[in-house]
Amino acid sequence: MTAGQPPRVLVDATSVPADRGGVGRYVDGLLGALGGMVGTAVDLAVVALRTDQERYARMLPGAEVIAAPAAVAHRPARLAWEQTGLPMLAQQVGARVLHSPFYTCPLRAMCPVTVTVHDATFFTEPEHYDKSKRTFFRSAIKTSLRRANRVIVPSKATRDELIRLLDADPTMIDVAYHGVDHTAFHAPTDEEKARVRARLGLGGTQYVAFLGAKEPRKNVPNLIRGWARAVADRDDPPALVIAGGQGHDDDIDRAVAEVPPHLRLLRPGYLRYADLPGFLGGALVAAYPSYGEGFGLPILEAMACAAPVLTTPRLSLPEVGGDAVAYTSEAPGQIAADLAALLDDEARRRSLAKAGFDRAKEFTWESSADVHVAAWTRAAA
Template identity: 45%
Template sequence: MTRHIPNRPATLNRDPLVLFDATAVPANRGGVGRYVDGLLGELGGRIEIACQLRDAAHFRSIAPHAAVLPQAIGIESPVRRLIWEQLQLPALARRRGATVIHSPHYTLPLFTTRARVVTLHDATFFSDPHVHTRLKGAFFRLWTRISVRLARQIIVPSQATADEVNRYTRRHVTFVVAHHGVDFDVFHRPTPQQIQQVSKEYDLGEPGWITFLGTLEPRKNLPALIRAYGLVATSMAGTGLLIPPLVLVGARGWDSTIEAEIAALPAVARVKTLGYVPANQLSAILGGAAVMVYPSLGEGFGLPVLEAMACGTPVLTTRCLALPEVGGDAVAYSEPTEVSIATELLALLSAPDRQADLSMRGEKRAQSFTWSSCARTHTLAYRRARAI
């Protein structure tokens, strides 16, 4: 059973001193990085941020109310950072007088007298182990079980994640559901000039491309998307219609099949792989797309879907795990198979009125997902952790 903490105004003299461990955030801001940035930019109360040296100026700029504590160089590797978390983070909390430690990415210090809060982002390490490397899957399954047992408050981004973690750990604990938000300064409907500029920079051609946003990893189901795009391109080739390119945006993960899938496409298909793109260009890439396709096999939240909706981009995704919780009736759905993706994508490309309707619905729905609401829920979780 999951209990939502109601949003109530924060009172500073009731807030514990929270040491927020941001040392695990990667330099390139993917989903977890955007969660941490969005949250810290809105958190009030007494917050201190432990971070890597490279991120100190960044966190000072987005969270001027917080004390930023850059840590010694040498914890950039995951192993060294984990050692630092276990040995140095508890000592840092004692020196700073923190009453709560928030670990925002699965792991937490094993030995500390401080109240621990942890964020668990999804349970796909249990439900879909084949989409992760063996080592990564074993690591995060172990730490999920440990964190569920030790943390006083467990924050998850969706009800689906809460249900899945309870299902696989069999602990039947109470979770705090804090939906992610959107940085509307970054993700918004772009101007035609912004779309033309990004199209020219990345050689995308006329607006109306098909796009994907996310890490290029097996969980995102990109081979099925690429094959589905090949079916769509072949179908459109006989109509005389302009075939839009498929634009893949995101850092390279460990899916080694993508290049071979692209190479096997028919000659009429065009795929552009852009790699990591700075956040300030994403709204134009998304906003210039006819459709953003996100055929994931499972998400703890699905932040790219929400960000595309905020840009007024029609979205086609799956009903796997938390994605319907984010998209509601403002997105189109398919099964995570190439035939289903191709069928729904072709239908959407052939229906401008449907695209316009999803654009309007998605942009409106995105407005209800804010980082300020997410931050209020976190603040109440910190208070509850101190009180237990």
């Protein structure tokens, strides 16, 4: 790489899930922003699942987009290919840097490697993961901190936890906040809100929204219990809508069984991407009482949809929400009290909705892409 020449970077997008969940939002947002920088700030190649090749080719007209072997769609095969096939591919495309966007990276590569470590909750909140997942990701994070030339994290809280818990070298960590797609996530129109209500069968019933994976760390059971306490005695109680992917939190079903029969709780699963602004922005409150996040993309997306947000002050969440969200604890009693206070205060909900919407504008994928390119340039040098 000569002076002034952008580094040739291969981004491994094979870990993006079909549901475009957390890592999918990150990779899609990052690559979308990099599309305008190809040829000037970065010389980009992307390897993706065959189902994503055309999508990324359209998104990145100036980049080389390569389809991974079909077997890589299965996680064990992908992890094996990452160690052997990915370094070979990096060499074939002349990559000066290889970027792995989801915790793991090749142990041996012919070029510098950068890796994104999304959070440290496998260490700070170990009780919220099953043993196999906890063991795998703890090992992956430790290995990436040893092997990668640079590590990218989405928040200062994650950086600080890696330093505190794993003695990571702070000079090798770059903080790149996630962004939000302000076209996809926007203040919804009344028509968009009505369409979601119709799809969910809510009619004229108001609701509290949750959007995310049903993992123990997300604290959905205590949200259900707190909501039930907050609304049980109201004349016109708002429903609770738990949307998003399935998970492995068995306590959710127990919490659902405790809900009084006169209350409405809906679990519609995945919602259409186009329905998310109407769903989030149409809620009385978007509630996300997580035990801790590496970033907190769901609350940022809710803020961008002009939803008043209730979350916890754990790990990175205050970095995202600042003074533009309301805070509670993880306990159902406190969730009930703070949710009830918000439901009774329309003026505060309006104020939070506006403050969150304005704050969300500060988080862009273009800013995140700038930090990634700077990290890749340092790694290449």
